[in-house]
């Protein structure tokens with residue numbers, strides 16, 4: 001899903017907050033605190049808060065690794 005991220009000033013891939021929390025391994029409460037703190041870009045959408053993937057990648061270098069491990073279920077076992 002690509003939508004306008006005002007903070008980036010560009011169209012970015014946006015993830016649901018739940019999926020971003022899962023993908024980054026941060027957990028939803030910590031992810032939301034990063035949004036409140038301004039480290040993560042968020043866009044309010046009818047279905048809920050969406051998180052800018054670009055800001056998520058900047059926050060945690062693990063995101064790319066986790067995105068790759070997403071294709072391998074066993075890779076998700078040791079994400080913490």
Ligand SMILES: [Zn+2]
Pocket residue numbers: 005006007008009012041052053054055
């Ligand atoms: Zn952004």
